[in-house]
């Protein structure tokens with residue numbers, strides 16, 4: 001009898017977990033043979049299991065339990081300094097040909113990569129427990145629900161996955177005897193030979209050995225060497241975006257890097273909006289924003305990923321496949337996102353933030369005074385006023401979505417919510433106006449395809465460089481980006497175009513010198529109000545060469561101390577800037593070769609013509 005079969009039978013005798021899914025059993029058995037774990041644990045997703053694993057990690061030094069009165073049910077983890085963020089240059093799409101992965105993805109031959117990975121995974125779990133995590137992305141009875149099984153040697157991954165996904169027995173039951181699942185194999189890549197002592201954050205410190213690999217032909221994921229975030233919580237970027245984008249293309253739906261929110265007007269009408277912004281452009285802040293405009297209510301349905309399908313009535317319906325927030329901590333404050341602060345008040349895992357002496361946490365720009373003395377994300381003594389940052393710039397909180405005080409009652413509705421508008425955006429200090437409505441669907445796809453964000457010195461060591469991030473999907477699309485654009489354009493053939501959402505491009509980040517032109521945060525509700533009025537057909541707009549902009553006076557600026565010149569600049573068409581923009585888009589489009597849909601080339605040409613006619 002194989003190791004797994006033995007363990008499985010034992011489990012069955014204990015009546016803890018049962019699956020008769022032969023494919024799953026065979027795969028787990030294969031992985032046990034390859035990785036050689038000391039034991040196998042089938043996760044049931046219960047609170048008891050979660051508590052047990054958290055306590056185990058406290059004993060191992062991975063977790064510090066925070067003060068029970070200040071942060072009930074909360075823990076702090078510190079990662080290894082080599083393991084602090086997603087590793088995009090170690091992330092691969094191993095499609096049969098390089099062409100299918102396209103110019104925006106790393107590619108490697110699938111057979112060669114599989115051999116390489118087998119070499120890395122061989123014996124990689126020696127001395128460790130292999131956890132079998134059954135999980136569902138999306139409500140279990142949603143038509144879009146997908147079942148994944150993550151096999152991991154990291155208890156940190158297990159507890160995070162319990163917050164971020166529908167994890168445990170129910171997912172396994174949904175899988176049943178013959179159901180299909182997405183295999184997600186993960187190892188921190190740190191075997192414990194000869195009873196070696198473990199370290200608090202095991203991982204493979206050699207970055208060149210870290211691999212986050214997707215196999216589109218078999219829809220599987222192999223992740224080696226990292227225990228952090230999107231590299232390790234495989235339901236998120238790997239499954240719900242890269243693998244799901246492949247499934248969505250085949251099955252006729254969309255897997256997007258988008259928040260979902262609802263906005264209710266003073267008249268009581270509710271609108272559902274999705275928005276795609278690149279990382280570090282305030283998706284989580286907008287998803288939970290507190291409108292400053294009286295009478296408007298915003299509710300959150302999701303802050304990172306939307307799965308969108310055509311409903312029976314021909315409209316687009318979105319679900320959030322996740323059940324938690326894995327948000328960036330630094331910068332989250334009473335001003336930028338008071339609702340996120342409330343969401344992380346309890347039952348939250350913090351990673352790489354500062355530990356305060358009283359057993360609470362702190363990070364830069366939290367809006368509360370720092371402790372005089374604390375422990376920084378590297379576990380070193382840290383003093384306020386220190387020139388060293390206490391929290392890592394990519395420090396995170398993992399919090400249950402249901403704890404968000406403005407969670408929408410429909411956030412886990414299996415059918416999803418009907419989308420009235422899609423917003424694209426980015427960090428663009430110049431040229432791009434505060435808000436711009438696309439003329440039609442094709443123009444909207446054009447705006448999404450050309451989305452980009454200007455980098456900051458801190459992020460890429462070269463300030464003011466524009467990085468095109470189409471649909472905010474640059475690191476997350478599982479196939480050729482040109483084909484992805486075509487997939488979006490095809491929606492007009494799959495449904496009545498009148499039923500498609502209106503598309504807008506927003507930019508909260510315009511600057512005049514070093515000064516922000518727009519206050520942002522809760523004041524963004526003014527832009528959302530105009531968007532709702534455009535959906536209703538009541539909001540006034542002027543047609544310009546770049547799109548429909550708010551007509552003078554159409555944007556509600558009541559009570560806002562915004563100089564008239566700033567308002568004018570935010571909504572002006574900078575013709576010279578846009579001509580430069582079109583040249584830049586043309587250069588960037590060139591890399592998609594003949595896979596760039598002709599419709600988009602046409603959109604670019606028409607924009608150029610309109611700009612030239614305007615002058």
Ligand code: OXD
Pocket residue numbers: 086230278279304
């Ligand atoms: C994220 C990201 O972590 O987009 O959500 O990087």
Ligand code: MN
Pocket residue numbers: 257279304
């Ligand atoms: Mn994201």
